[in-house]
Amino acid sequence: MGKTAIVNNIRRFRFEAEEMTQAELAAQVGVTRQTLIAIEQAKYSPTLELAFKIAKVFAVPLDEVFQFQG
Amino acid sequence: MGKTAIVNNIRRFRFEAEEMTQAELAAQVGVTRQTLIAIEQAKYSPTLELAFKIAKVFAVPLDEVFQFQG
DNA sequence: TGTCTATGTAAATTATTGTTTACACAATGT
DNA sequence: ACATTGTGTAAACAATAATTTACATAGACA
Numbered sequence: 438m439g440k441t442a443i444v445n446n447i448r449r450f451r452f453e454a455e456e457m458t459q460a461e462l463a464a465q466v467g468v469t470r471q472t473l474i475a476i477e478q479a480k481y482s483p484t485l486e487l488a489f490k491i492a493k494v495f496a497v498p499l500d501e502v503f504q505f506q507g
Numbered sequence: 508m509g510k511t512a513i514v515n516n517i518r519r520f521r522f523e524a525e526e527m528t529q530a531e532l533a534a535q536v537g538v539t540r541q542t543l544i545a546i547e548q549a550k551y552s553p554t555l556e557l558a559f560k561i562a563k564v565f566a567v568p569l570d571e572v573f574q575f576q577g
Numbered sequence: 578t579g580t581c582t583a584t585g586t587a588a589a590t591t592a593t594t595g596t597t598t599a600c601a602c603a604a605t606g607t
Numbered sequence: 608a609c610a611t612t613g614t615g616t617a618a619a620c621a622a623t624a625a626t627t628t629a630c631a632t633a634g635a636c637a
Contacts, residue, residue, distance in 0.1 A: 443556055458583060472625055474585065481624060484593080485552045486513055489575035500569050505559035528613060542595055544615070551594060554623085 442506040443482040447473075450495045450502060466490040512576040513552040517543075520565045520572060536560040 451457045463473040466487060476483045476491075482503070483491070492499040521527045533543040536557060546553045546561075552573070553561070562569040 443559070460583075469626060470584090471586090471627080475625085478585090482555045484624065485555055485558050485573060486575060487625090488555050489513070489573075489577075493575070493577060498568070498570055503555060503559075505556060505563070507559075507563060530613075539596060540614090541597080541616090545595085548615090554594070557595090 443503055444479060444506065445477065445503045447477045447491065447502060450497070454495060462491070462494060465494050513573055514549060514576060515547065515573045517547045517561065517572060520567070524565060532561070532564060535564050 447462070451459070451462060459473050459477065460470050463470045466473075467490070468487065475481060476487075482488075488499055488503055492502045495502060517532070521529070521532060529543050529547065530540050533540045536543075537560070538557065545551060546557075552558075558569055558573055562572045565572060
């Protein structure tokens with residue numbers, strides 16, 4: 438699917454949410470810490486399902502966490 | 508990422524958008540027709556990037572086209 | 578010093594998404 | 608009858624997301 442043109446605000450949301458750690462967020466969405474690191478650093482973009490789960494943890498719509506650079 | 512718990516309204520949006528065909532939508536988002544069929548039928552869920560592109564064609568937010576059944 | 582905690586990196590492997598090619602079929606039109 | 612259009616299915620393959628395991632480092636703290 439070509440280069441990932443998707444950015445995210447996971448790190449900001451983590452700190453706004455009581456300084457939630459990467460490990461805590463990873464556990465809440467059911468992935469490993471390394472997977473979350475890779476996504477937070479935009480090394481690759483998550484599946485749609487995982488993106489929904491992450492947004493749900495922060496209780497915001499998906500496109501507040503992830504944005505597509507068209 | 509386990510079983511896909513994601514539903515979509517692609518078919519409805521296609522018909523609301525001047526009866527756009529699967530082939531037309533596929534071309535606009537840069538995938539093959541078969542890929543679009545599989546996604547429309549929820550055989551698997553698209554990448555986040557592709558999901559954003561599809562929503563953009565219909566000019567609606569991503570979560571109006573795709574919903575996660577938590 | 579020594580031990581946690583949080584973060585980062587990397588390589589090998591598995592699972593899933595997406596492509597390509599080909600065939601099938603109903604509806605429409607000439 | 609024949610061709611065209613829109614949709615559906617299937618299998619083999621390529622690309623990418625995610626896992627697992629392991630090691631590295633900086634800061635806080637007893």
